[in-house]
Amino acid sequence: MPDAPEGDGPTIGIVGLGRLGSALRSACRSDGRRVTLTASRRGGWSAAAVPEVLVDASGPEAHADVLDYCAGHRVPLVACVSNLTEPQWKALAELAEVVPVVRATNLSFAHYLQVRIAEFTAALTTGRFETTTTVRERHPLGKAHRPSGSALALADTWAAASGRAVADIADERAGLPVSEHELTHTWGGESLHVRHHVADWAVPARGALAAADWARTAAPGLVTMRTVYDDLTGRTTT
Numbered sequence: 001m002p003d004a005p006e007g008d009g010p011t012i013g014i015v016g017l018g019r020l021g022s023a024l025r026s027a028c029r030s031d032g033r034r035v036t037l038t039a040s041r042r043g044g045w046s047a048a049a050v051p052e053v054l055v056d057a058s059g060p061e062a063h064a065d066v067l068d069y070c071a072g073h074r075v076p077l078v079a080c081v082s083n084l085t086e087p088q089w090k091a092l093a094e095l096a097e098v099v100p101v102v103r104a105t106n107l108s109f110a111h112y113l114q115v116r117i118a119e120f121t122a123a124l125t126t127g128r129f130e131t132t133t134t135v136r137e138r139h140p141l142g143k144a145h146r147p148s149g150s151a152l153a154l155a156d157t158w159a160a161a162s163g164r165a166v167a168d169i170a171d172e173r174a175g176l177p178v179s180e181h182e183l184t185h186t187w188g189g190e191s192l193h194v195r196h197h198v199a200d201w202a203v204p205a206r207g208a209l210a211a212a213d214w215a216r217t218a219a220p221g222l223v224t225m226r227t228v229y230d231d232l233t234g235r236t237t238t
């Protein structure tokens with residue numbers, strides 16, 4: 001059932017009460033934020049009131065219901081599910097014509113920094129300094145898909161910034177929550193590792209709340225977490 005304590009910030013709806021959705025609900029509780037809607041596979045949809053922002057932390061199966069709800073109630077969406085199909089990504093872009101949509105490939109601030117560092121590295125490693133670059137991701141056993149959405153996004157970032165594809169994407173399933181993503185740049189006798197490790201589900205949960213705050217006052221349109229963190233850090237670089 002939804003919780004409804006008093007608090008600041010937009011009221012939140014959470015679709016999917018697994019690892020991310022539960023961590024988000026805990027973060028809302030500790031911040032005194034009102035969760036006015038929850039949806040789970042077993043419990044269905046349950047709403048005390050229409051939330052000001054909906055966070056989708058479920059799976060591709062819920063996508064059509066999520067889009068219908070946001071379009072029908074004009075509710076902004078923070079879309080966290082990372083393994084949608086191409087038609088589903090397209091439908092998300094269509095929803096963004098009527099409400100704000102944050103496509104959150106990775107919610108954490110250090111992922112934003114890792115992407116920016118990759119772009120900086122690509123700009124400097126040209127000519128005789130050209131690198132061989134690889135991506136490695138690690139998640140615990142039980143993650144629904146591989147490679148992770150973040151690993152694919154890092155590979156895309158590198159290709160766009162350097163003009164060269166990454167040489168490999170390694171996906172490992174082992175160890176503790178939550179995630180590791182590493183870019184390795186290799187020259188003749190040296191290599192540079194840029195590794196991002198998230199050790200607590202509270203990290204993406206806090207990122208989802210930052211995205212929800214951003215989306216509440218935004219105009220319709222599709223943005224990524226880059227726009228959210230650019231705004232929060234006072235940058236306008238995209």
Ligand SMILES: NC(=O)C1=CN([C@@H]2O[C@H](COP(=O)(O)OP(=O)(O)OC[C@H]3O[C@@H](n4cnc5c(N)ncnc54)[C@H](O)[C@@H]3O)[C@@H](O)[C@H]2O)C=CC1
Binds near residue numbers: 042059061083107204
């Ligand atoms: N953007 C980011 O930074 C992050 C994104 N994720 C992504 O979020 C998604 C969820 O991740 P986890 O919480 O680890 O997965 P999980 O498997 O622990 O939780 C997903 C939940 O969604 C529920 N669900 C599935 N279909 C549903 C439906 N039709 N209606 C309502 N609930 C439904 C499942 O029962 C499950 O409880 C994944 O795609 C993951 O990659 C996860 C962590 C961070």
Ligand SMILES: O=C(O)C1=N[C@H](C(=O)O)C[C@H](O)C1
Binds near residue numbers: 106107143149179
């Ligand atoms: O399932 C996860 O855990 C995560 N999923 C996202 C992804 O696929 O990139 C973000 C982060 O890696 C955690």
